[in-house]
Amino acid sequence: MHSGRLVGRGGATLASLARELGVSRTTVSNAYNRPDQLSPALRERVMKAAERLGYAGPDPVARSLRTRKAGAIGLLLTEQVSYAFRDPAAVAFLEGLTLECDRAGIGLLLVPASPDSDDVRSVTRAAVDGFVAYSMPEDDPFLAAMLARPVPTVISDQPATDAADLVGIDDRAAMRNMADHLISLGHKRIGVICMRLGRDQHNGVVDERRQEGAGYHVQRNRLAGLRDGFEAAGVAWDRIPVVERFDHSIAAGASAAGQVLELDPGITALVATSDVLAMGAIGELRRRHKRVPQDISVTGFDGVKAALDAGVTTVSQPVTAKGREAGRLLLDPAVRHRARQVMLPTTFVAGTSTAPHHG
Amino acid sequence: MHSGRLVGRGGATLASLARELGVSRTTVSNAYNRPDQLSPALRERVMKAAERLGYAGPDPVARSLRTRKAGAIGLLLTEQVSYAFRDPAAVAFLEGLTLECDRAGIGLLLVPASPDSDDVRSVTRAAVDGFVAYSMPEDDPFLAAMLARPVPTVISDQPATDAADLVGIDDRAAMRNMADHLISLGHKRIGVICMRLGRDQHNGVVDERRQEGAGYHVQRNRLAGLRDGFEAAGVAWDRIPVVERFDHSIAAGASAAGQVLELDPGITALVATSDVLAMGAIGELRRRHKRVPQDISVTGFDGVKAALDAGVTTVSQPVTAKGREAGRLLLDPAVRHRARQVMLPTTFVAGTSTAPHHG
DNA sequence: TTGTAGGCGTTATCAG
């Protein structure tokens, strides 16, 4: 640290500077904010005096209070902020969002929201002109606190609310499509691994009730899409083992795959609701001497780079575009009031992790 | 957007709520900030009235002004913010930094700083309690504006300043080490590709003057370390082609490698000052039917995951730890005043991209 | 347990 020490105490202010110079506060303010409203000479004098007195310019917070603009928007994430930087999809979303922030010259405030605390003051006290929520469960207290704030809000991957704009994809249809792909390959006996379905730390088998009551809209819809497809093909959904993991990591995918295999060693395909889980699963299967895709087909979701590179059959969703769209909805005055919901397209990507099953 | 519309106009305030209830402002304030200073009944009444009047709680900005705390720190990056999310090293730094922010319950404000503008108001006007600067050139106007602000500051990868705390690695020694490695393998004829050395958009050969005048401390030191090693081994530094690229990408690495090869087709080793450039270079060499490492050895720097996975010989630096350390220096009161400079260790990683040269 | 009152540092407005 350096200077910091003197903040507040002894710190020169607009007023003290004005007094010192024998001019009005307006004049000093103008020197900073409207140089054209001032004779160059006077402005020069002001700046000189500022330097001499160690005045660094108008206080941002006081300015914000007066102008009623924070110059920043807040981002709320499912998890601790640091977690986002380990998740390639979140990073891509952030890239898109900051693209728009950069364009608008607006800051992005990453709001801390520890999932094991219900202290929502970080949300209540964030000095922002708007909020974006990324992939939050419906019953999250931080989300509720955010929606209570009187600022514009955009939510990504959530069911419709009239309290906020929305941006998302049709998870259900995309996953239905994936189901159809597997069915067309002849797979009828499958297993499923999915990300967390609720705020409670559940790891293990998911029953139907939990599937339908899932607070995570995205996961719920992906499972529903899968069910749509398999039931349409005459496969009983309640026979299919669905295993949930709270953590979203390669390791979680691996262990979930292991658990599914124990529940039903005879599956010919394993569906993961995310690429990260799929990659973990593939690793685990190989470790168990199952060939992918010859013995077992594996599918993912998201289209993150690592998965595409690895040839995982997946659904590619435009995560970066989603972030951009969220930013535009919030920041672009021309877009405001136009659309309250933006649905983005997804693409099915046939990789090398799926193959026909000849039963 | 939703509510937003009514902000400011008609918005209830602490004062209006108090008036409505016939109590003092203190009481309402206490209802939010010190519930124990209030009878539960009264508090309940306050909250009810708040709900009825659409009062969402104390205004964060006004609160900040009064308490002189923003509850956030700012991060300044070399480039547009969105760019950081494409750079694995920057993402890792962010992860470390946000780890500490999460712990402290403090927000992280990503400050927009377009490199092609000198409008530093985004820095001047950021409502933060401190700043972290990541990998900025010495002569950057945004950096200067940041240092002028009367708040604590931590800089990553910069030369010593008494205006801020520092966190970094010994780039020069680490690269010297890499030079020694190559020399011990018998390489004497090498080429070098490096990241941008200054704010001007230069792409191409770098002369000695530019090397030494580089505004990017890190790059300057890495080149210096290389020079140290090769000159000590009797190799004339001015014979070695050094090619700079402004962009930091795989493509830039590839094109830089191509240019080096044209300058000296006889090199037996190619040193890159970053893993990203090294990976680009390796791709380009293979495209030109040069075998790595049999025909040409290639080295990187940073130790990003993709490079380690690909077996690139590199220097692994603790980027995440660097971010954490920056956060601690700024946020942890126990750490403040202790160390003004934190140097982190690096590790040489022998990969499969280097091999002996038998001249 | 509740109220009084003074500022935090700035900018908008409007008059000179």
Place this chain on the structure above:
DNA sequence: CTGATAACGCCTACAA
């Protein structure tokens, strides 16, 4: 081009 006045919305001694 310059200045006076009035908020912006809140926190926090201090007093009752």
